[in-house]
Amino acid sequence: MPFTKTHPLKLFLREISYHRTLDEPDREAILNLPMRVRKLDAGSYLVREGSAFEHCSVLVDGFAFRQKLTGDGSRQILALCIPGDAVDLQNMFLDNSDHSVQMLTSGTIVDLRKQDLQELVLARPAVAAAVIQITLAEASILREWVVNVGRRDARERIAHVLCEFAVRLEARGIGGDDGFELPMTQEQLADTTGLTPVHVNRVLKALEADGLINRKRRHIHFPNWRALQQAGDFSRQYLHLPPEDVLHDQHGLPAVS
Amino acid sequence: MPFTKTHPLKLFLREISYHRTLDEPDREAILNLPMRVRKLDAGSYLVREGSAFEHCSVLVDGFAFRQKLTGDGSRQILALCIPGDAVDLQNMFLDNSDHSVQMLTSGTIVDLRKQDLQELVLARPAVAAAVIQITLAEASILREWVVNVGRRDARERIAHVLCEFAVRLEARGIGGDDGFELPMTQEQLADTTGLTPVHVNRVLKALEADGLINRKRRHIHFPNWRALQQAGDFSRQYLHLPPEDVLHDQHGLPAVS
């Protein structure tokens, strides 16, 4: 079966299935939700802080980030969204969004109607449970970010973010073994770590000098994965991913295509 | 009806009801859950990072906090729990806890069996929806904390935490109009803001000198609420509380006693 004919919600469904086993009717119900596929440019907004939305989006392709601005205009990035992530579960049940979501790269999203999703959750307990689990796992990542930004120095923060991103990509089956394309400018990396772009630059160079990363433009490679994890005080526990040996084993996962 | 005969889950149920209207059978089901009431001393653990639990706790009386340690042993406080908060919804659906929860003061908790809660959620869509909303609101607070610690200076951070705590207390009908008892040492406040105790002390004194707070031991009073909010870049939006005028109006809320 050709790759291009993959259902746009494939990754999302797989993500859900990690958390909770859904039976066939549940999966059917999700896949048959009325949806609209949209292509977006880098920088376009998926959600704008303070506004209410009719639909919830799932990221199919490309990257996005959550962000919030302070009163004096500085920005904090709150999460990185990768393909398969539900971008605004918040808006499904809360009235207006407490943060913005913006595309990091160009990409594709699927819009689902808020109403439909609410009905789905109310009608299908297993889906509700899966949504709860996804939300809880996301909260766990947020807690780790609070720690990262609150109690780690610049070097640790950056190493940690790199580790997290790499592991999450790999868990979704995206990104290669020999590094990945970091879809961020150093300024954006600064806004995710609570640092200045200048300092991010210096730390990246230091990490490179210490042999923890190789960079070629935005492409990052980890010559010493273990050392990088250590430098970033990183442990994958908080991501609540399935055990590593399951990741590369497609058996038991729903074949959606 | 005497205050002492209040049902221990009263505040929790009220909190749930803010988010979603539950019908009588739903509320009954929650109140009839088998439960165990326990009194705990300050400092005792409700949840320990990395371990699995049989039950989920709801804080009835006293205060608690979520925390995580870094590799080098420093601590970050991730959330303050006030009476009526469910302390470990995480453990209800995720296998082992990604952080610890510890009592800040002495207090009382109610343990509910994990199993029972799961069944409740699976059987009652409205309860599931309420749990999702509570979890989403908690995530929103976490996002604000990332911003606080990532992009605000010491003075703003501390003012912000004070505002948040005061507003949350008031929304639960706890704490007085003329200030409140901050149940934290300056060291703990440092761990919630990503600062050192020494610096927290200096900032508190500065806030006092500027007429933004009055302190008498741990009791804090806000002579100029508006100015403090401004100093902390605080806006209650992210707390997803019901509109202010509903708060002091008990009509429409379930009378649980």
Next chain:
DNA sequence: CGTACGTTTGATCTTTCTCAATAATGGTGG
């Protein structure tokens, strides 16, 4: 080929941390 954006570099300045000591405060046993 020039413009715009991102990266890199240097010099200087600030906030916050660290270390260290002293003073309150609350609780405890006698």
Next chain:
DNA sequence: CCACCATTATTGAGAAAGATCAAACGTACG
């Protein structure tokens, strides 16, 4: 009730991580 102890709060001096300011350098792309 008092003396003592353990926390917690306060203060000072010096150090350091990271911010700020400013400029030069690359690279992509129209």
